[in-house]
Amino acid sequence: MKQSNAVKISIIIPVLNEEAYLGKLLKHISKTSSPKKIMEVICVDGGSVDKTVDVINRHGAKVVHSKKGRARQMNLGAKQAKGEILYFLHADTLTPKDFDRQILNAVEQGHESGCFRMRFDTKNPILRFFAWMSKINHTLCRGGDQSLFIKKHVFNKTKGFNEDYLIYEDTEFIQRLYQQTKFKILSDYVITSARKYREQGWLKVQFHFAMIHLKNYFGASPEDLYRYYHKNILS
Template sequence: MQKEVPNISIIIPVLNEEDYIQRVLAKILENTCTDQIMEILIVDGGSTDRTVFFAQKFGARVLSSEKGRANQMNWGAKNASGDILYFLHVDSLPPPGFDTQVLKVVEEGIRTGCFRLKFDSPSPFLGFFAWCTKINRPICRGGDQSLFVDKELFETLGGFDENYKVYEDNEFIGRLYKKTPFKVINDYVETSARRYMEKGMVRLQYHFAMIHLKYYLGKGPENIYDYYRKNIAL
């Protein structure tokens, strides 16, 4: 008997992202190569612009949630029907055949993983940090690389820790690494360098490094968020 191919639910948390939502949804439709994408869930944290309008225009299912990426992604996962959850940031574009590549890894028995990263910028500085995403270690992970995870495994681990207003992706991925083999697919999600352009590349990367350091030194989510709010938040 042929093994049933799992379905994928794509989950995208948003808040006032009218400039990016059409781009990512168009790219998903363009780069999908199977019939296994069950749904695209746009989890809105209270947008006041046209984000929801554009999401519905593309046929995505829109869910309303309490603001905060961890809250939004958990709510998306709770309402997802697919066997595989694929978390994607609104300013990150999946590669051609991303669904085929995820399903191939899952068929091999791997339950979670991500893609490598490249920026929409020619900067050698950002290029170096993008290159580092090929390294299969938790320190080299981040939400911009997207994340696929077996829904059962996601639920077993309790999902994203909603105490983390930032760094929720890294904290959860760290738990995944401790639980099961993690796959870095050798293809690229292209993400926007907009934050680096706004804040300054070296300055922003320094602050991200400090947040990593704080986490590895055992600082809690409030301490990390306080640092983020003072040094990074717009």
């Protein structure tokens, strides 16, 4: 499909002490996209104390300094972005080849928001099954690890990420996008790190994430969700 050269993507990556992963991602973005379609790569740092900012500068991305909190960081990145399309990406998630072209095609077909399917960097059969479920176009199968593209004017109209959420901010926002846009699941895959599952055990992490989904469904507040996360996953 023919694409307008005027429409470009701003990539927004919230980071906090990500020196171990970020350099690989920034190199990978260059290899899997075209500079003609990418306006900028904005890394919004929440106060890293490692060499994250040095990594960003070394790879020629833009550094934006922010208070800690992914919702706050992503909103600030979106505010400064110049592209017509915003693409939110985690520091440990790798893009598929020609991801920029795939996003632009979806937008030209009338989709104002969407994501890719996801695979974990592991052969664990249970995690592979949960990743397979990312093909299903339902809010229960969505998460920030799948990345997110959205037209900037739609982001502004929907007021972006809710900064009351210290966790679950991606899912809460996507739930609103399902209500207001024609959300698209692209058929290609991003590859995301299973590091949290390796560090703490896949069964423990998956169980507690499922409980967080359930608590949200029954109306738990952002503070309640974070308290549960902090007690059972961070501790």
